[in-house]
Amino acid sequence: MEPNPTSVSRVVGQPIVAPLTRAAIFLVVTLKQGTDTRATLRSFCGDLSGIFRAVEYRNIEAGLSCIMGIGSDAWDRLFGLPRPAELHAFREIRVGARHAVSTPGDLLFHIRARHMDLCFELATQIMARIGNAVSPMDEVHGFKNFDDRDLVGFVDGTENPRGEAVADAALVGAEDAAFAGGSYVMVQKYLHDMNGWNALSTEAQEKIIGRKKLSDIELDAAVKPTCSHSSLTTIEQNGKEMKILRDNMPFGSAAQGEFGTYFIGYCRTPRTLEQMLENMFVGRPPGNYDRLLEYSRAVTGNLFFAPSATFLESMGHD
Numbered sequence: 001m002e003p004n005p006t007s008v009s010r011v012v013g014q015p016i017v018a019p020l021t022r023a024a025i026f027l028v029v030t031l032k033q034g035t036d037t038r039a040t041l042r043s044f045c046g047d048l049s050g051i052f053r054a055v056e057y058r059n060i061e062a063g064l065s066c067i068m069g070i071g072s073d074a075w076d077r078l079f080g081l082p083r084p085a086e087l088h089a090f091r092e093i094r095v096g097a098r099h100a101v102s103t104p105g106d107l108l109f110h111i112r113a114r115h116m117d118l119c120f121e122l123a124t125q126i127m128a129r130i131g132n133a134v135s136p137m138d139e140v141h142g143f144k145n146f147d148d149r150d151l152v153g154f155v156d157g158t159e160n161p162r163g164e165a166v167a168d169a170a171l172v173g174a175e176d177a178a179f180a181g182g183s184y185v186m187v188q189k190y191l192h193d194m195n196g197w198n199a200l201s202t203e204a205q206e207k208i209i210g211r212k213k214l215s216d217i218e219l220d221a222a223v224k225p226t227c228s229h230s231s232l233t234t235i236e237q238n239g240k241e242m243k244i245l246r247d248n249m250p251f252g253s254a255a256q257g258e259f260g261t262y263f264i265g266y267c268r269t270p271r272t273l274e275q276m277l278e279n280m281f282v283g284r285p286p287g288n289y290d291r292l293l294e295y296s297r298a299v300t301g302n303l304f305f306a307p308s309a310t311f312l313e314s315m316g317h318d
């Protein structure tokens with residue numbers, strides 16, 4: 001895998017900081033029962049960087065990257081102790097009609113490149129190696145939409161941290177030294193009610209998101225509702241804004257009328273991701289929830305830990 005310039009000491013991280021790309025595959029699988037599963041997966045962890053390099057070299061300019069995340073139960077089965085300090089299963093939230101579901105998922109592969117052929121080839125090679133040991137749960141092929149807009153028409157990703165702030169937001173540091181350079185990853189697959197959303201005026205949509213639709217400028221504090229998506233996902237701790245790194249992707253099927261956003265967020269602690277979700281689903285204060293959820297339904301939900309590439313390699317060679 002690519003060396004990560006923000007790696008902590010000599011640990012090589014997975015390419016969480018990889019630039020946002022035009023194509024992505026989000027692959028979630030569960031581990032099968034069986035005695036071979038652990039051995040298959042552990043040797044795969046050691047070989048993933050080699051498989052990656054072979055696919056990457058076919059078009060080195062395409063910026064292929066791959067991040068492997070491991071769920072809480074799978075961590076115990078595959079690696080045991082030590083484990084990342086804050087790794088646990090996705091905590092579902094259900095309030096009235098709003099439901100952040102928790103769905104099965106032991107491993108995540110977040111594969112990105114400028115072109116889908118590389119993503120697809122890497123997913124194919126990964127499944128050729130581990131297919132006997134895993135069951136597929138979900139595979140989403142995401143694409144970049146005009147101006148980096150999601151399918152509800154707003155530019156998505158603007159307030160992502162940049163430069164040095166990325167590592168500060170997304171990578172575990174000295175607080176869990178054994179797992180420094182790793183990252184907690186939350187994914188949720190959302191489906192949009194496009195008819196309902198399109199029936200709203202642009203002004204109503206802008207109040208829901210908290211930004212202007214065409215220009216992407218943040219709404220003035222005087223008119224921006226406290227329940228706007230951008231207000232509820234802005235959180236502070238001890239006067240410091242707590243950031244996550246997102247790389248959401250639109251996906252869909254025109255014929256089936258499926259229009260979605262695949263949410264993916266990386267953070268050095270799952271607490272920040274969970275606080276944002278709670279603000280969206282429960283509300284801040286409770287009841288003052290995110291109206292985007294009246295037009296967007298989460299159909300999957302998982303939490304993973306993406307350890308450093310150094311850790312993954314070492315698991316394959318013991």
Ligand code: HEM
Pocket residue numbers: 150152154155156157158159160188190209211229230231233234244246261263265273274276277292296
């Ligand atoms: C239906 C799913 C979602 C859609 C369509 C969506 C869309 C957007 C859009 C358009 C923005 C404004 C531009 C930007 O800064 O990127 C935004 C901001 C943001 N979203 Fe989401 N989002 C979704 C789900 C989530 C979830 C589940 C989380 C967190 C758990 C989240 C966290 C954030 C954060 C942290 C910001 C930046 C807020 C700021 O600093 O102003 N989003 N999102």
